[in-house]
Amino acid sequence: xxxxxxxxxxxxxxxxxxxxxxxxxxxxxxxxxxxxxxxxxxxxxxxxxxxxxxxxxxxxxxxxxxxxxxxxxxxxxxxxxxxxxxxxxxxxxxxxxxxxxxxxxxxxxxxxxxxxxxxxxxxxxxxxxxxxxxxxxxxxxxxxxxxxxxxxxxxxxxxxxxxxxxxxxxxxxxxxxxxxxxxxxxxxxxxxxxxxxxxxxxxxxxxxxxxxxxxxxxxxxxxxxxxxxxxxxxxxxxxxxxxxxxxxxxxxxxxxxxxxxxxxxxxxxxxxxxxxxxxxxxxxxxxxxxxxxxxxxxxxxxxxxxxxxxxxxxxxxxxxxxxxxxxxxxxxxxxxxxxxxxxxxxxxxxxxxxxxxxxxxxxxxxxxxxxxxxxxxxxxxxxxxxxxxxxxxxxxxxxxxxxxxxxxxxxxxxxxxxxxxxxxxxxxxxxx
Amino acid sequence: xxxxxxxxxxxxxxxxxxxxxxxxxxxxxxxxxxxxxxxxxxxxxxxxxxxxxxxxxxxxxxxxxxxxxxxxxxxxx
Numbered sequence: 135x136x137x138x139x140x141x142x143x144x145x146x147x148x149x150x151x152x153x154x155x156x157x158x159x160x161x162x163x164x165x166x167x168x169x170x171x172x173x174x175x176x177x178x179x180x181x182x183x184x185x186x187x188x189x190x191x192x193x194x195x196x197x198x199x200x201x202x203x204x205x206x207x208x209x210x211x212x213x214x215x216x217x218x219x220x221x222x223x224x225x226x227x228x229x230x231x232x233x234x235x236x237x238x239x240x241x242x243x244x245x246x247x248x249x250x251x252x253x254x255x256x257x258x259x260x261x262x263x264x265x266x267x268x269x270x271x272x273x274x275x276x277x278x279x280x281x282x283x284x285x286x287x288x289x290x291x292x293x294x295x296x297x298x299x300x301x302x303x304x305x306x307x308x309x310x311x312x313x314x315x316x317x318x319x320x321x322x323x324x325x326x327x328x329x330x331x332x333x334x335x336x337x338x339x340x341x342x343x344x345x346x347x348x349x350x351x352x353x354x355x356x357x358x359x360x361x362x363x364x365x366x367x368x369x370x371x372x373x374x375x376x377x378x379x380x381x382x383x384x385x386x387x388x389x390x391x392x393x394x395x396x397x398x399x400x401x402x403x404x405x406x407x408x409x410x411x412x413x414x415x416x417x418x419x420x421x422x423x424x425x426x427x428x429x430x431x432x433x434x435x436x437x438x439x440x441x442x443x444x445x446x447x448x449x450x451x452x453x454x455x456x457x458x459x460x461x462x463x464x465x466x467x468x469x470x471x472x473x474x475x476x477x478x479x480x481x482x483x484x485x486x487x488x489x490x491x492x493x494x495x496x497x498x499x500x501x502x503x504x505x506x507x508x509x510x511x512x513x514x515x516x517x518x519x520x521x522x523x524x525x526x527x528x529x530x531x532x533x534x535x536x537x538x539x540x541x542x543x544x545x546x547x548x549x550x551x552x553x554x555x556x557x558x559x560x561x562x563x564x565x566x
Numbered sequence: 567x568x569x570x571x572x573x574x575x576x577x578x579x580x581x582x583x584x585x586x587x588x589x590x591x592x593x594x595x596x597x598x599x600x601x602x603x604x605x606x607x608x609x610x611x612x613x614x615x616x617x618x619x620x621x622x623x624x625x626x627x628x629x630x631x632x633x634x635x636x637x638x639x640x641x642x643x
Contacts, residue, residue, distance in 0.1 A: 207616075239606055239610075239614070239616065240615050240616060242606050243610060243614075244615070246610055441578075538606065
């Protein structure tokens with residue numbers, strides 16, 4: 135027997151055996167934590183998948199297909215105006231694709247061929263931090279207040295971090311790579327207002343379908359709440375018209391989907407969930423069977439769904455097991471959480487940003503984890519600090535940044551993000 | 567003998583492009599080498615910022631797109 139190659143398997147088997155042998159089944163805390171994980175998964179599946187995640191996937195997919203990346207890069211090239219470059223870099227994270235393997239070449243390109251260190255760092259921060267899916271999920275699950283604070287915080291942050299990097303390292307000149315930048319062909323001939331309207335209809339569907347019940351029963355919000363399904367349908371009808379007119383889908387197909395959706399609504403006595411599901415399935419059918427842009431739209435949305443759903447499921451189960459639902463305890467005692475990141479002390483905010491910077495959050499999993507932490511007693515300030523420092527940085531991404539920027543600049547970038555997140559969390563926590 | 571380079575840091579899209587390039591070479595029935603360029607510094611030298619990208623004989627043909635095997639075949643003619 136070749137022990138040199140077998141010993142690893144042996145260790146695994148022994149470890150698995152010991153884990154089973156001492157499996158704490160019957161221990162009240164362990165059993166309860168398992169139940170909590172199951173409850174949390176069910177709650178996510180019921181409350182967040184149909185109305186929120188599915189439209190969000192379609193929107194994220196559409197951004198990848200219908201918004202031209204070339205337009206963004208024009209403002210980050212070597213001749214770009216510095217202020218414009220910062221502005222564009224700070225918001226472009228929401229427009230460009232969200233995986234880190236897309237961000238890193240772009241970052242290196244902006245740094246070595248384009249607008250320089252400042253805008254490149256702004257872009258590096260905003261890329262993973264400001265993504266549409268994450269913003270939508272944060273606002274939906276952690277509340278509109280935190281969602282908005284996260285969105286604004288992330289945009290402002292990236293500008294500040296980028297500019298600070300530029301100031302700190304203004305003496306250092308990098309040897310620019312002389313290669314001319316190869317832009318993707320810009321085949322997007324649609325006028326801006328059409329693209330804008332098209333996206334507006336989708337975002338409004340998402341907003342109205344998830345419109346929360348306001349506290350008072352009078353006023354504008356309450357009126358909007360009563361009409362929410364009517365408004366959702368109007369937006370959906372508008373989207374259908376645009377699909378035929380601009381995306382060149384077959385009229386009979388779009389009409390068929392609209393008719394089946396309307397019939398479902400009537401047949402189920404106005405059950406919005408059923409009609410919404412049928413409509414979403416219809417849209418999937420329309421786009422999947424389309425040969426042109428519609429087809430790429432479906433492919434891009436499907437890629438997002440495939441990439442994100444399994445990670446999110448694992449994230450929710452782990453968060454449910456460790457932390458439990460709001461008001462319930464999981465495997466980790468609430469006091470520990472409350473002691474570390476409860477309240478709104480500077481220490482709690484720093485701990486949250488520091489942990490967030492090194493921890494790796496798979497796309498969107500930060501949301502259930504923070505929800506669990508908040509349920510266990512985390513303050514709002516530290517929650518925002520974690521949201522701002524978390525997704526933008528992780529140990530693996532630091533290693534790659536290090537290979538491009540060198541240790542000194544990487545360390546500065548990380549400390550800037552952690553410091554800013556701490557201060558912002560602290561200020562936000564005091565304000566509410 | 568053509569030299570095809572697939573530029574990308576290793577995400578699923580780059581792997582799809584690699585597979586399509588292999589299929590295209592097979593379909594075209596020509597002699598070609600396919601090389602994977604996954605170091606950021608090397609990708610930059612070709613002036614590419616958006617991956618996946620495809621270069622034939624050192625000339626970048628497409629950026630930021632997963633080309634189908636048929637589309638790649640056109641560059642090999």
